[in-house]
Amino acid sequence: MAFWTTILLSAAIVSIASIGLFLHISSGQLNPGMAPFVGLGGYVSGALCVNSGLSAWLSMPIAVVAGFAFGSLFAFITLRLHHWFFAVTTLTLSVASVSGVGMIDYFGGPVGLTNIPLATSPALIVSAFAGVLLVAYALHKSSVGLQIRAMGDDEPLSQVFGVHVRTMRILVFGLGSAMAALSGALQAHRFGIYEPSDLGFMQSLLLFIYVIVGGKRSVFGPVLGTFFLFVMPEVINISAQTQLLVFGALMVIVSIWMPEGLAGALAALWRRLGPGRAGARRTGRANALPHAGAHE
Amino acid sequence: MIIQQLLSGILESGIYALFAVGFAMIFGIMGVLNMAHADFGMVAALTVVGVVSQGYGPVAGVALAIIVTIGVALLIERVAMRPGRRFKGDASIEMPLIGTLGAGLMLQNGAALVFGNKAVAFPIKATGIWRVGSLFLTQGLVYSMAISVVLLVVLECIVNLTAFGRSMRAVAMNPTAARIMGIDTDRVIVGIVGLTAFLAAVAGFLASFSYGLAAPLMGIPYAIKGLVAMIIGGVGSLRGAMAGALIIGIVEALATNYLGSKAQDMSVLVVLIVILVIWPNGLKSIFRNK
Numbered sequence: 001m002a003f004w005t006t007i008l009l010s011a012a013i014v015s016i017a018s019i020g021l022f023l024h025i026s027s028g029q030l031n032p033g034m035a036p037f038v039g040l041g042g043y044v045s046g047a048l049c050v051n052s053g054l055s056a057w058l059s060m061p062i063a064v065v066a067g068f069a070f071g072s073l074f075a076f077i078t079l080r081l082h083h084w085f086f087a088v089t090t091l092t093l094s095v096a097s098v099s100g101v102g103m104i105d106y107f108g109g110p111v112g113l114t115n116i117p118l119a120t121s122p123a124l125i126v127s128a129f130a131g132v133l134l135v136a137y138a139l140h141k142s143s144v145g146l147q148i149r150a151m152g153d154d155e156p157l158s159q160v161f162g163v164h165v166r167t168m169r170i171l172v173f174g175l176g177s178a179m180a181a182l183s184g185a186l187q188a189h190r191f192g193i194y195e196p197s198d199l200g201f202m203q204s205l206l207l208f209i210y211v212i213v214g215g216k217r218s219v220f221g222p223v224l225g226t227f228f229l230f231v232m233p234e235v236i237n238i239s240a241q242t243q244l245l246v247f248g249a250l251m252v253i254v255s256i257w258m259p260e261g262l263a264g265a266l267a268a269l270w271r272r273l274g275p276g277r278a279g280a281r282r283t284g285r286a287n288a289l290p291h292a293g294a295h296e
Numbered sequence: 297m298i299i300q301q302l303l304s305g306i307l308e309s310g311i312y313a314l315f316a317v318g319f320a321m322i323f324g325i326m327g328v329l330n331m332a333h334a335d336f337g338m339v340a341a342l343t344v345v346g347v348v349s350q351g352y353g354p355v356a357g358v359a360l361a362i363i364v365t366i367g368v369a370l371l372i373e374r375v376a377m378r379p380g381r382r383f384k385g386d387a388s389i390e391m392p393l394i395g396t397l398g399a400g401l402m403l404q405n406g407a408a409l410v411f412g413n414k415a416v417a418f419p420i421k422a423t424g425i426w427r428v429g430s431l432f433l434t435q436g437l438v439y440s441m442a443i444s445v446v447l448l449v450v451l452e453c454i455v456n457l458t459a460f461g462r463s464m465r466a467v468a469m470n471p472t473a474a475r476i477m478g479i480d481t482d483r484v485i486v487g488i489v490g491l492t493a494f495l496a497a498v499a500g501f502l503a504s505f506s507y508g509l510a511a512p513l514m515g516i517p518y519a520i521k522g523l524v525a526m527i528i529g530g531v532g533s534l535r536g537a538m539a540g541a542l543i544i545g546i547v548e549a550l551a552t553n554y555l556g557s558k559a560q561d562m563s564v565l566v567v568l569i570v571i572l573v574i575w576p577n578g579l580k581s582i583f584r585n586k
Contacts (some may be wrong), residue, residue, distance in 0.1 A: 030390060032397070060433045077569060080576045083389060084531075092568055095520050096561035103558045110558075153386075201516055205401065212394050241413065243387045245405040251398025255391045264374040 011124055011230035012129040013128050013186045018222035019136045020179030025216045026140075028152035029075070029170040030083060033090030034180060035203035036097040041067050041105050041181025042188035042198065046116040047068040050105055051187075054096035060185045067181020068174045075173035079166060082155070098196045112195035113188070120190040128186060132179050136219045139175075148172055167238045206247075213250050215261025297305030300431055301553040302546060309545025310444030311506070314499035316529065316537035317448065318492040324532030325468045325488050328377050328392040332400035334519035336493050337500025339508035341418065342407050344501065347417040358420070362497050369493030370486065372399045395485070407437070407463040407512040414511065421508035436506030447495065448538060455534065458557040460487060490545060524564055528571045530580025538581055543567065 017038045024031040045063035048054040054062075078089055102110040139145045150158035151165055159165050188194045197203075214225015229250075233243040256263045315334055320332045340361040347357035352368060376399040380391030422436040455461040466474040467484045475481050503518065504510040525544050529536025551563035575581050 024420065028331070028386075030393075077573065081572055083386065084393065085325075085572060085576075087329070087393065087525055087566075088520075089568060090519055092561075092565045095517070096565040098564045099558040104558070140431050144457055205397070208397070241405050244388060245402055245409070248398040248401030248403075248405065251401065252376050252395050255376060255395030255398065259383065259387060259391060 009233040017180045017183035020176035022222040031206045033094030034207040037177040037180040038184040039199035041184030045185035046113040046188040060069030063185040068178035071177020075170045120167035170276045221263035223289035300316040301549045303548040305549025310441035313541035316525035319526040320537040331397040334515035335400045335403040336496035340497035341504040365497040373489045414507040429530040439581040440502035530578030533580045535582040
């Protein structure tokens with residue numbers, strides 16, 4: 001029982017970062033290099049406690065603000081980059097930050113931070129997770145969320161309809177990065193250590209997989225993806241290597257058959273088989289056709 | 297000292313150029329960012345290790361590795377790129393990117409299951425050092441620079457002078473018009489995938505040959521540097537990709553010299569951002585304006 005609680009709490013912490021990544025992706029900023037933004041939170045919060053003697057209750061909010069500032073700054077610098085340009089830039093950031101953070105003595109150099117005060121309780125994790133989910137859901141359903149999605153689908157067109165694309169890109173990326181930083185800070189104060197490798201390619205790729213496999217059209221996609229991919233390897237009990245092999249296969253499957261991810265596939269299934277939907281079946285089937293209405 | 301660093305940077309860039317040109321060809325012609333491209337080099341290098349450990353000679357290993365790599369590349373094109381390209385708009389780039397990222401992850405971890413997740417010794421290597429005057433040259437890097445230059449010249453000739461190259465350029469410009477003119481676009485794409493897989497395989501051999509090691513994760517740094525070189529050169533342009541690789545090699549060497557080896561990856565990021573902020577379409581826009 002305790003084992004499953006640990007797994008589910010880990011999944012909840014990582015979900016916070018996946019929701020942030022979901023915000024980035026839904027605004028059209030394909031970001032396969034999320035780990036440095038998570039790591040920023042962990043490092044700032046951890047270093048403020050270890051090296052400056054702040055209390056964790058003060059350092060965690062500072063880390064979230066720092067995440068917002070760094071994310072907005074990054075988005076501002078890369079404002080002119082789109083699609084694959086942006087994707088390669090964030091991926092490079094992720095690879096470069098591993099050795100980059102190793103050069104900063106305040107962050108513990110290549111060894112990383114140890115003896116970070118433990119402050120993360122299950123109640124804190126659950127309330128942070130619920131809070132972030134609520135914020136993201138409210139944002140997604142609001143008119144601002146509509147603008148974000150319009151921007152993600154077609155940036156020039158959304159600009160024609162009056163979306164302030166530049167401001168919106170910077171703010172959304174900042175907000176997503178702030179969520180990532182919160183996730184990183186919770187992580188750092190949960191186990192008491194934070195290492196440069198937490199910022200690397202594999203960590204970034206894992207977050208990207210959680211969101212893509214979960215589905216990037218609704219807030220529940222990344223949460224579903226993270227929990228599914230945390231629990232599934234434990235249930236069928238496979239080694240870390242095989243697990244990554246399976247994740248890779250899932251990515252290929254998503255790219256072939258389910259561009260909406262698990263959440264999209266479940267929604268389509270529900271529309272087909274849902275109870276009391278006989279009258280609505282025809283429209284339901286039309287929606288359930290692969291990729292209909294998804295990317296037009 | 298500075299000449300030494302510049303020279304090793306330039307020599308190193310040969311391998312980067314081979315990867316960058318592969319990325320650029322696939323992107324220019326198919327509009328797909330093949331994230332598994334550098335892992336083809338890893339597959340080739342580890343196949344050689346596997347074949348030689350079974351008691352065959354290195355030449356047989358290299359020949360077999362090239363065949364295996366091209367086979368793997370064609371399979372990945374069929375499974376992870378072609379299905380995603382049928383989507384419209386941004387998704388036609390996004391879905392193959394996701395698919396090939398997944399395929400690359402499968403290759404890396406499949407290789408790690410077979411060979412163990414650690415570096416293994418490469419059977420043929422040239423890790424020795426030549427001394428020319430006051431300069432030190434790593435033998436493997438000199439060989440790889442020479443082989444890269446020959447291959448890139450041959451590639452330029454194929455693209456510019458042969459019938460296959462002409463149909464390739466036609467498909468890159470406009471696939472629909474190319475098909476109307478009677479070009480079998482699917483065959484051209486298969487040819488491109490085979491050709492780029494061959495380039496990746498050679499680059500993988502050269503990387504292992506120069507450092508004497510092969511590992512399941514060896515493709516990742518080359519993927520990043522190849523992609524960055526392609527993007528700063530201008531997406532889809534072959535000469536741009538080569539120029540980009542040269543810049544990456546030199547900047548890395550200078551950063552290592554002045555800031556220490558940990559600054560290497562950071563310098564690549566800085567170059568990428570600076571060049572893209574000044575020329576959002578890469579260096580090819582400088583040449584085009586003239």
